[in-house]
Amino acid sequence: MSLWGGRFDGALNEKAWELNSSLPVDQTMSIEDVDGSMAWANSLLEAKVVTTDEHQQISLGLEQIRAELIESSFRFLTSDEDIHSAVERRLTEIIGVTAKKLHTGRSRNDQVATDFRLWMLNNLPALVREITSLQSALVLLAEDSGETIMPGYTHLQRAQPVLLSHWWMSHFWPLERDKNRLADLTHRVSSLPLGCGALAGNPIGVERESLAKALGFENVAQNSMDAVSDRDFVAEYLFCCSMVGTHISKLSEQVVLFTSSEFGFFELSDAYSTGSSLMPQKKNPDMFELGRGKAGGLVGLLTGFLTTLKGLPSTYDKDLQEDKYPVFRATETLMLLLPVIAAAVSTMKARPDRMRNAIDSFMMATDLADYLVEKGIPFRETHSLAGIAVKTAIENHLGLDGLSLAQYQAIHPAFDQDVFAVFDPFASIKRRNSLGGTAPEAVHKQIQQAKKLIIGEK
Ligand code: ARG
Numbered sequence: 001m002s003l004w005g006g007r008f009d010g011a012l013n014e015k016a017w018e019l020n021s022s023l024p025v026d027q028t029m030s031i032e033d034v035d036g037s038m039a040w041a042n043s044l045l046e047a048k049v050v051t052t053d054e055h056q057q058i059s060l061g062l063e064q065i066r067a068e069l070i071e072s073s074f075r076f077l078t079s080d081e082d083i084h085s086a087v088e089r090r091l092t093e094i095i096g097v098t099a100k101k102l103h104t105g106r107s108r109n110d111q112v113a114t115d116f117r118l119w120m121l122n123n124l125p126a127l128v129r130e131i132t133s134l135q136s137a138l139v140l141l142a143e144d145s146g147e148t149i150m151p152g153y154t155h156l157q158r159a160q161p162v163l164l165s166h167w168w169m170s171h172f173w174p175l176e177r178d179k180n181r182l183a184d185l186t187h188r189v190s191s192l193p194l195g196c197g198a199l200a201g202n203p204i205g206v207e208r209e210s211l212a213k214a215l216g217f218e219n220v221a222q223n224s225m226d227a228v229s230d231r232d233f234v235a236e237y238l239f240c241c242s243m244v245g246t247h248i249s250k251l252s253e254q255v256v257l258f259t260s261s262e263f264g265f266f267e268l269s270d271a272y273s274t275g276s277s278l279m280p281q282k283k284n285p286d287m288f289e290l291g292r293g294k295a296g297g298l299v300g301l302l303t304g305f306l307t308t309l310k311g312l313p314s315t316y317d318k319d320l321q322e323d324k325y326p327v328f329r330a331t332e333t334l335m336l337l338l339p340v341i342a343a344a345v346s347t348m349k350a351r352p353d354r355m356r357n358a359i360d361s362f363m364m365a366t367d368l369a370d371y372l373v374e375k376g377i378p379f380r381e382t383h384s385l386a387g388i389a390v391k392t393a394i395e396n397h398l399g400l401d402g403l404s405l406a407q408y409q410a411i412h413p414a415f416d417q418d419v420f421a422v423f424d425p426f427a428s429i430k431r432r433n434s435l436g437g438t439a440p441e442a443v444h445k446q447i448q449q450a451k452k453l454i455i456g457e458k
Helices: 014-020 023-046 052-070 083-101 108-144 164-169 172-189 208-215 224-229 232-258 286-309 318-346 352-357 361-374 379-395 405-411 417-423 425-431 440-457
Strands: 149-154 157-163
Touching: 023 052, 023 083, 023 108, 023 208, 023 318, 052 083, 083 108, 108 164, 108 172, 108 224, 108 232, 108 318, 108 440, 149 164, 149 352, 149 425, 157 164, 157 361, 157 425, 164 172, 164 440, 172 232, 172 440, 232 286, 232 318, 286 318, 361 379, 361 417, 361 425, 379 405, 405 417, 417 425
Parallel strands: none
Antiparallel strands: 149 157
16 A cells, blocks of 8 residues: 555556565665654654644554564565555554554655664664774784784885884774764764655644754754755765775785785685685685675765766655665675675784795885985985996896995995995884884884774774
């Protein structure tokens, strides 16, 4: 039975009904629908639209529905168009005609926007918790890495040595920004559309500020036409999820590279890698390939929904019904992906020997230039002198540390015996000790800062 049959003689075509129905998707927010209706019933009582007795019947009926939903005994019917129709249909079965008063002054347009916002507010903390768990795993890995050193890359070319802990932490901060974005978004989600009716407001004098407070919203949407169609929060949420996915894909891509035989910086644990049905020797980084690949789907959900929004006339249009699927899908994806990636990185074994062996003396070419700076030569000159040293070493099939002092002095007389200390990668790391640098002391500070942020949240 639909909520709108009065002006129709014929029934909706069966396939059209199926296309129109959103129940398979929006039953995810059934508890929120009951919560919204409960608060609305209270407003109806205050506005004297229902009597105390009727209000009590509605409340008890809704409580029963909530219980049925929680214990999964609520029976959805194929004739339920969406979650709002299903709850109202069931309420009518339980309390009879009084149920029909609940929708006074309300439209599914303000109702659905309210339910959806409530759902997001209820579910954001779990998503944030999963991001924090991954961050905690990264911090632990950073702490456990001690003074292990590895090559740092730019353009995927060997650049400068860094601490492994610094590399782990470089994946912590992007997630921190993701959480800040989600926290900021929360304020915009927390704006109440209920009481705006179909588009023009409600005529029964509902006091929306107290309604907002009752439902835990921070504020009340100020324009009814905007309120029923505002889905900015959906696009923003999908962007945040895409960004988390993008950060996971960046980490994942590096793990895929670093676990290959060519790099061999890490070894995957059996619990988070798979084999090949044909090649017995294979140990594949599937979890990280999925971590890399899922970002594509997340970005697709965002661009798909933005395209749906673009050019919609105000106010409510049925196109907006397409808002829930991408949000639920993006959430499910991350809720599965985040803990798997956290566990998969935590159980990898680092191979410090392989990391150390991948550092060559050329990675200290900048240190060589800095060495001459300390001898009083301007950096622009020292950069070019170090470049000549690199060229000479390559021509002689040597490392930078393989040139003799005489060869160095031929490049510039300021070179001295102490030049060879420059090629110790750990010394290079230790020199970069300003805030944010890779020196052990600086990384220690960074980790302390990160821990404070994580603890502050709990
Ligand atoms: N199922 C609809 C949605 O998710 C509810 C709102 C329907 N409103 C309407 N005027 N048909 O958007």
